Amino acid sequence: MQVLETITQVRAARSAFPTLGLVPTMGFLHEGHLSLVRRAKAECGAVAVSIFVNPTQFGPTEDLARYPRDLARDLALLEGAGGDLVFTPSAAEIYPKGFASRIEVEGVTAPLEGAARPGHFAGVATVVAKLFNIVQPTRAYFGQKDAQQAVVISRMAADLDMPVQVVVADTVREADGLALSSRNVYLGPAERAAAPTLFRALSRARALFEGGERDAETLRASVREVIAHEPRFEVDYVSVASPDTLEELGRVGEAALVSLAARLGRTRLIDNVLVGRPRA
Numbered sequence: 001m002q003v004l005e006t007i008t009q010v011r012a013a014r015s016a017f018p019t020l021g022l023v024p025t026m027g028f029l030h031e032g033h034l035s036l037v038r039r040a041k042a043e044c045g046a047v048a049v050s051i052f053v054n055p056t057q058f059g060p061t062e063d064l065a066r067y068p069r070d071l072a073r074d075l076a077l078l079e080g081a082g083g084d085l086v087f088t089p090s091a092a093e094i095y096p097k098g099f100a101s102r103i104e105v106e107g108v109t110a111p112l113e114g115a116a117r118p119g120h121f122a123g124v125a126t127v128v129a130k131l132f133n134i135v136q137p138t139r140a141y142f143g144q145k146d147a148q149q150a151v152v153i154s155r156m157a158a159d160l161d162m163p164v165q166v167v168v169a170d171t172v173r174e175a176d177g178l179a180l181s182s183r184n185v186y187l188g189p190a191e192r193a194a195a196p197t198l199f200r201a202l203s204r205a206r207a208l209f210e211g212g213e214r215d216a217e218t219l220r221a222s223v224r225e226v227i228a229h230e231p232r233f234e235v236d237y238v239s240v241a242s243p244d245t246l247e248e249l250g251r252v253g254e255a256a257l258v259s260l261a262a263r264l265g266r267t268r269l270i271d272n273v274l275v276g277r278p279r280a
């Protein structure tokens with residue numbers, strides 16, 4: 001496994017691989033990342049992983065400074081998962097002096113996380129576009145946990161004719177249903193015990209959908225009702241939207257993305273389930 005810090009090094013190493021998967025990450029890896037790495041390796045024959053805590057996707061009051069980092073542990077995990085290239089650039093490597101470009105994906109970035117975190121998706125789209133250009137992967141792998149991010153990146157890649165296949169993989173969960181996230185380390189013991197309520201709430205909506213309920217507001221209300229049993233949560237949004245456009249639905253047709261964001265103490269958690277379509 002080669003660990004590379006510069007774009008020049010990545011370009012030189014890239015030429016050894018006829019097909020290459022890319023898993024972009026911000027490090028502090030968990031089983032969700034590692035399952036993407038293993039899948040990329042199986043499907044592409046070789047896998048590159050980027051580890052870069054991208055400053056431009058954090059708002060001024062967000063957790064950039066305290067975002068968890070442990071490069072030595074990440075590298076050991078990647079070695080075990082079959083990583084071939086690991087790109088660990090500095091901020092100056094990605095955003096050199098004079099950097100002045102930004103990718104704005106319109107429409108799908110407006111609601112949900114985009115409304116709660118202004119500028120977040122421009123930061124994500126720009127860094128992911130750069131990673132695509134630097135690594136030139138055959139396929140790039142993202143988790144369904146960040147459902148809107150996956151929609152934004154798929155939109156960007158399609159709109160800008162990027163020669164990469166965007167793959168979105170199922171959310172990996174703890175045994176009690178909590179979606180894996182690097183930010184779960186922020187949760188204190190009582191918060192960690194409360195956190196699976198979110199997946200229980202989403203599962204309730206899914207059960208109602210599978211029982212024939214198609215009124216989106218009834219599904220939203222069912223999610224809120226389950227979360228309300230746990231007073232530690234402050235709900236930011238509960239959404240039942242088109243999985244493709246992210247527009248809120250009145251009635252659910254074939255499929256919907258049921259998603260939510262809620263604060264638990266100082267930690268903001270997001271989660272979602274797709275109903276009417278494979279992938280959880």
Ligand code: PAF
Nearest residue numbers: 024025026054124127146
């Ligand atoms: O999902 C993440 O970890 C980040 O948003 C990504 C895709 C690596 C871009 O910084």
